[in-house]
Amino acid sequence: MRRLLLTLQHAVAAPTRxxxxxxxxxxxxxxxxxxxxxxxxxxxxxxxxxxxMHFPTFxxxxxxxxxxxxxxAGIACFPLILAKLYTVFPNLFETPPITGIGSLLARASIxxxxxxxxxxxxxxxxxxxxxxxxPFGFREVHFALSFVIIGSLAIHIGVxxxxxxxxxxxxxxxxxxxxxxxxxxxxxxxPLVDVLPEPLQKVPGVRQASGLTGRLFRWIDAxxxxxxxxxxxxxxxxxxxxxxxxxxxxxxxxxxxxxxxxALLRPFNLFAPxxxxxxxxxxxxxxxxxxxxxxxxxxxPDWALTISNGSRSASFTRAALLAMPQTTVDLPIAxxxxxxxxxxxxxxxxxxxxxxxxxxEGAALRITSLEKEGGYRVTQMGSEYVADDSTxxxxxxxxxxxxxxxxxxxxxxxxGRPGVLQTKWLSRLEVM
Ligand SMILES: Nc1nc2c(c(=O)[nH]1)N[C@H]1C(S)=C(S)[C@@H](COP(=O)(O)O)O[C@H]1N2
Ligand SMILES: [Mo]
Numbered sequence: 001m002r003r004l005l006l007t008l009q010h011a012v013a014a015p016t017r018x019x020x021x022x023x024x025x026x027x028x029x030x031x032x033x034x035x036x037x038x039x040x041x042x043x044x045x046x047x048x049x050x051x052x053m054h055f056p057t058f059x060x061x062x063x064x065x066x067x068x069x070x071x072x073a074g075i076a077c078f079p080l081i082l083a084k085l086y087t088v089f090p091n092l093f094e095t096p097p098i099t100g101i102g103s104l105l106a107r108a109s110i111x112x113x114x115x116x117x118x119x120x121x122x123x124x125x126x127x128x129x130x131x132x133x134x135p136f137g138f139r140e141v142h143f144a145l146s147f148v149i150i151g152s153l154a155i156h157i158g159v160x161x162x163x164x165x166x167x168x169x170x171x172x173x174x175x176x177x178x179x180x181x182x183x184x185x186x187x188x189x190x191p192l193v194d195v196l197p198e199p200l201q202k203v204p205g206v207r208q209a210s211g212l213t214g215r216l217f218r219w220i221d222a223x224x225x226x227x228x229x230x231x232x233x234x235x236x237x238x239x240x241x242x243x244x245x246x247x248x249x250x251x252x253x254x255x256x257x258x259x260x261x262x263a264l265l266r267p268f269n270l271f272a273p274x275x276x277x278x279x280x281x282x283x284x285x286x287x288x289x290x291x292x293x294x295x296x297x298x299x300x301p302d303w304a305l306t307i308s309n310g311s312r313s314a315s316f317t318r319a320a321l322l323a324m325p326q327t328t329v330d331l332p333i334a335x336x337x338x339x340x341x342x343x344x345x346x347x348x349x350x351x352x353x354x355x356x357x358x359x360x361e362g363a364a365l366r367i368t369s370l371e372k373e374g375g376y377r378v379t380q381m382g383s384e385y386v387a388d389d390s391t392x393x394x395x396x397x398x399x400x401x402x403x404x405x406x407x408x409x410x411x412x413x414x415x416g417r418p419g420v421l422q423t424k425w426l427s428r429l430e431v432m
């Protein structure tokens with residue numbers, strides 16, 4: 001077994017598989033993970049705030065920015081993780097695999113870390129395409145795994161601290177590709193049969209093993225006998241080539257998707273699920289009125305928005321809302337899935353409306369849409385958004401009557417909130 005592991009390590013050794021590159025890629029990956037964790041927590045708590053939480057309503061595109069960063073950094077993790085796994089691949093065949101409780105913990109934490117990370121970024125990416133080929137709730141699992149990842153990352157960094165410190169700076173070199181000691185070299189160089197346990201050596205035919213076993217034995221025996229020494233010819237060229245490849249990979253996935261979140265990159269948006277400016281009134285649509293089954297209730301001539309505060313309540317038809325003072329704001333729709341779109345909204349200030357039912361400054365709202373079902377039929381809005389002058393019950397979008405797919409007869413638009421909370425097809429507002 002030991003011989004096989006040594007041979008495997010030897011077989012996959014390469015100038016690009018060394019501690020220094022593992023540290024270089026690891027640092028980038030660590031930054032990407034922390035950025036994703038921070039922006040992810042922010043997005044989580046916006047959607048499920050703890051009672052004492054209040055959020056900034058300025059700048060109005062804050063969430064567009066944090067979530068754009070979240071998705072983009074998450075996408076950049078794909079090439080980075082692959083590169084990292086590539087550089088540390090020979091360690092998989094470390095022998096002996098486990099030397100004690102410390103190394104058991106170290107290897108277990110890496111296994112958990114790699115597994116959780118791969119699942120996390122994969123379900124995250126599929127979520128941006130609204131593709132859910134799994135039986136669990138995306139948000140809960142994505143949230144829970146982030147703590148597993150950050151926890152095992154902390155252990156991983158702790159365990160590897162000596163190596164990280166040793167190869168942090170370039171002038172400390174790249175480290176050994178593989179550190180075979182004298183004994184290991186002797187073992188690699190010995191014919192395989194000689195290192196087999198004695199009882200096995202005595203089995204008739206082992207020395208002339210045929211078939212698959214024979215092929216495996218001969219492959220192990222044929223592995224280059226000399227352990228790799230530094231520097232290998234062309235090592236720096238292949239290291240540079242590797243870093244360039246990783247850089248190009250990261251740049252490519254970022255540039256070809258980040259146009260869904262960042263206007264400057266819009267022309268290069270090839271792979272992202274949504275394209276800025278495409279959709280009714282130049283704003284993309286996730287869920288149409290037909291899909292939400294609200295076409296009839298939204299078009300009903302007797303539609304009215306009800307606002308209640310305890311026993312006080314008032315109803316506003318669309319004509320009544322249009323007769324009130326109108327305000328125009330530029331605010332983005334910023335979906336948790338990463339795409340976003342700046343748009344111009346016109347409508348009634350929410351704080352003007354709640355004042356009509358004599359709600360005070362600190363009023364928070366429960367918002368109900370016309371939908372009969374769906375996770376975001378009923379949502380809550382903190383008082384900081386209700387009080388903000390740019391939070392509107394929007395009646396028009398980009399200068400035209402709100403399209404039914406954008407929430408006609410009226411939708412909520414507030415600064416700094418995730419798209420899922422910008423409720424379309426409003427029905428009822430209740431002061432809490
Ligand atoms: N009533 C209602 N409002 C809603 C939604 C919805 O499904 N129902 N989707 C939300 C989501 S997820 C986003 S990103 C924004 C924009 O979604 P759209 O593209 O479906 O308009 O509206 C939000 N408002
Ligand atoms: Mo969304």
